[in-house]
Amino acid sequence: MESAAGTVKYDESKIQTLSSLEHIRLRTGMYIGRLGDGSTYEDGIYILLKEIVDNSIDEYIEGYGKRIDIKISEKKVAVRDYGRGIPLGKLIDCVSIINTGGKFNSDVFQYSVGLNGVGTKAVNALSDPYIVRSIRDGKFRELTFCSGKLTSDTNGDTKEPDGTYTEFVPDPEIFKDYEFNFDYIKKRLYFYAYLNKGLKIYFNNDKIVSSGGLLDLLTEQVEYPLYEPIYYCSDSLEFAFTHIDSYGESYYSFVNGQYTNDGGTHQSAFKEAILKSVNEYAKKNFEAKDVRDGIVGAVAVKVRQPVFESQTKNKLGNTEIKFKIISEIKDFLIDYFYKHQDIAEQIYLKIALNEKIRKELKAVQQEAKELSKKTSIRIPKLKDCKYHFNEIPTGRKKELWRGDESVIFLTEGDSAAGSMISSRDVETQAIFALKGKLLNVHGLKRDYIYKNEEIYNIIKTMNIEDGIDNLRYSKIIIATDSDPDGLHIRNLLLTFFLHFYESLILKGHIYILETPLFRVRNKKETVYCYSDSEKSAAIRRLGSDPEVTRFKGLGEISPKEFGRFIGPDMRLIQVSVEHLKDIPDALEFYMGKNTPERRTYIMENLHRFEETV
Numbered sequence: 001m002e003s004a005a006g007t008v009k010y011d012e013s014k015i016q017t018l019s020s021l022e023h024i025r026l027r028t029g030m031y032i033g034r035l036g037d038g039s040t041y042e043d044g045i046y047i048l049l050k051e052i053v054d055n056s057i058d059e060y061i062e063g064y065g066k067r068i069d070i071k072i073s074e075k076k077v078a079v080r081d082y083g084r085g086i087p088l089g090k091l092i093d094c095v096s097i098i099n100t101g102g103k104f105n106s107d108v109f110q111y112s113v114g115l116n117g118v119g120t121k122a123v124n125a126l127s128d129p130y131i132v133r134s135i136r137d138g139k140f141r142e143l144t145f146c147s148g149k150l151t152s153d154t155n156g157d158t159k160e161p162d163g164t165y166t167e168f169v170p171d172p173e174i175f176k177d178y179e180f181n182f183d184y185i186k187k188r189l190y191f192y193a194y195l196n197k198g199l200k201i202y203f204n205n206d207k208i209v210s211s212g213g214l215l216d217l218l219t220e221q222v223e224y225p226l227y228e229p230i231y232y233c234s235d236s237l238e239f240a241f242t243h244i245d246s247y248g249e250s251y252y253s254f255v256n257g258q259y260t261n262d263g264g265t266h267q268s269a270f271k272e273a274i275l276k277s278v279n280e281y282a283k284k285n286f287e288a289k290d291v292r293d294g295i296v297g298a299v300a301v302k303v304r305q306p307v308f309e310s311q312t313k314n315k316l317g318n319t320e321i322k323f324k325i326i327s328e329i330k331d332f333l334i335d336y337f338y339k340h341q342d343i344a345e346q347i348y349l350k351i352a353l354n355e356k357i358r359k360e361l362k363a364v365q366q367e368a369k370e371l372s373k374k375t376s377i378r379i380p381k382l383k384d385c386k387y388h389f390n391e392i393p394t395g396r397k398k399e400l401w402r403g404d405e406s407v408i409f410l411t412e413g414d415s416a417a418g419s420m421i422s423s424r425d426v427e428t429q430a431i432f433a434l435k436g437k438l439l440n441v442h443g444l445k446r447d448y449i450y451k452n453e454e455i456y457n458i459i460k461t462m463n464i465e466d467g468i469d470n471l472r473y474s475k476i477i478i479a480t481d482s483d484p485d486g487l488h489i490r491n492l493l494l495t496f497f498l499h500f501y502e503s504l505i506l507k508g509h510i511y512i513l514e515t516p517l518f519r520v521r522n523k524k525e526t527v528y529c530y531s532d533s534e535k536s537a538a539i540r541r542l543g544s545d546p547e548v549t550r551f552k553g554l555g556e557i558s559p560k561e562f563g564r565f566i567g568p569d570m571r572l573i574q575v576s577v578e579h580l581k582d583i584p585d586a587l588e589f590y591m592g593k594n595t596p597e598r599r600t601y602i603m604e605n606l607h608r609f610e611e612t613v
Helices: 020-026 026-030 044-061 088-095 119-125 182-195 214-221 267-282 288-293 322-339 341-375 397-402 411-421 448-452 455-464 484-501 502-506 532-542 557-563 580-591 595-612
Strands: 068-071 076-081 127-136 139-146 148-157 164-171 202-205 206-209 230-233 235-244 249-254 295-301 407-412 429-434 477-478 510-514 516-519 526-529 545-550 569-573
Touching: 020 026, 020 119, 026 407, 026 455, 044 068, 044 164, 044 182, 044 249, 044 429, 068 182, 088 119, 088 148, 119 127, 119 148, 119 164, 148 429, 182 202, 182 206, 182 214, 182 249, 182 429, 182 477, 214 230, 214 235, 214 295, 230 569, 235 341, 249 267, 267 288, 267 295, 267 322, 267 341, 267 455, 322 341, 341 448, 397 526, 407 411, 407 484, 411 429, 429 455, 429 516, 429 580, 477 484, 477 557, 484 502, 484 532, 502 580, 516 532, 526 557, 580 595
Parallel strands: 068 202, 249 295, 407 429, 407 477, 477 510
Antiparallel strands: 068 076, 076 164, 127 139, 127 164, 139 148, 202 206, 230 235, 235 295, 510 569, 516 526, 516 545
């Protein structure tokens, strides 16, 4: 029945009440963020895995179960811990009703990540099937759900050791095309091991374990520290740091075993404590930038009631812990410096060098700023967006803020930028058109990037002149052609970020945009293909001699077409670095002056490629 105005009648029959799991399926983004395809760390399939592993880690933190078995075969994930097991009588509630769980009780779980009572339910709702088996005191209970609906419930006696077994397959109705990246998973599992000394994690055929905690993490990342890393561990705080001969500062921060990619109050307190400790011991007033430039550090805290700024727990918000962290770190470091004056001296030398470089740069920076003002009030070639990553409003406006979605495309020339500008989301997508090939900054000092107008404009655009804390965009996306010139520009940009702002890559802010190489179409259907194999499959499927177009550059894709390639489902490759110590050698090989070695490598691999064609 319709009203006179022609709209559907709004009455009691239109009011709906959804179950917990139905709501998760309907509003997936509220619970796990983006769906993705497995190509980036924050994609939904990794959030599902993390939610289950977090529960097993919580058991270990409380002193139960020293082993976790994780197996992934194609689409199926299985996790087995040897903790206490979920109470059998409440098993259904714990995996299907939001705000249900034992972690609200601090007598049972003192330090836990999963305090919102949502995680396991989200995995249940978004899997088909989802199987959970709890074993306690010789008894078991096993439940099977399909798309959030209970399909079987069995129980009985068993000789299995206590613990919880969880098996799930991400629901293909929700997760369309995805693939698990085992390297991503192993890296995060190593984080769990570093944070829980003695825990044994078995991932498929790999054993992951750490005896040195965060010190192992730092040793794994840094090959040539300027001094032996400083390490401290107490019941609720662990940290390690050293300086390296590099620009910028890099931190790994954790809360209750959870990696906090965007830091938070614990990371801020860690940085502040280092500065205060050095100044108090030296009886100086060094600037923060001089003390921190070149630091690689890791900090982990345990908090009874952690408050995170999102469901995916990337940033800690507890302000009440800051003073305690600063105080504990200061007490340790000042005593450490008195006992290890040689290391204190190495830190002073690094600070002195940083100070010298900063003062030399000051005149260059000022000159660059003055030149920029004369050139234009606005940054040339930038089409900015409305919302920014570092500008979080307060009050009612915060509900509409989309800064977490903000991205900037670094694209190649005006033709490609034209199509992107016409089809972008003006609220969250900015476009910066490069003039051409960037300066190769490998081996250059920092003053060169202020003397180069284009590089300086990139720095200003992103607001990273004084570090990445005020970064304006959540994602920096390199969008260049897939030809030799485009790939060279991509490598020059990556060299710039790796050499001067490696933290942008370590924090997962740098991406590469994938755009189609081919368009295959007939009168009824158009298929965009990203590889030769996809093109061949499309030709076979469409049949009848379809039209095939090869896109030579981004500028050849019309604005009408381009919109879908930079929309919500755009294909992105996240740029990642497994170990900091690998960066110098990689840059030297690909961007340095080792022409004979690089030429030999190219010729050998080109020969192999020709043999396979």
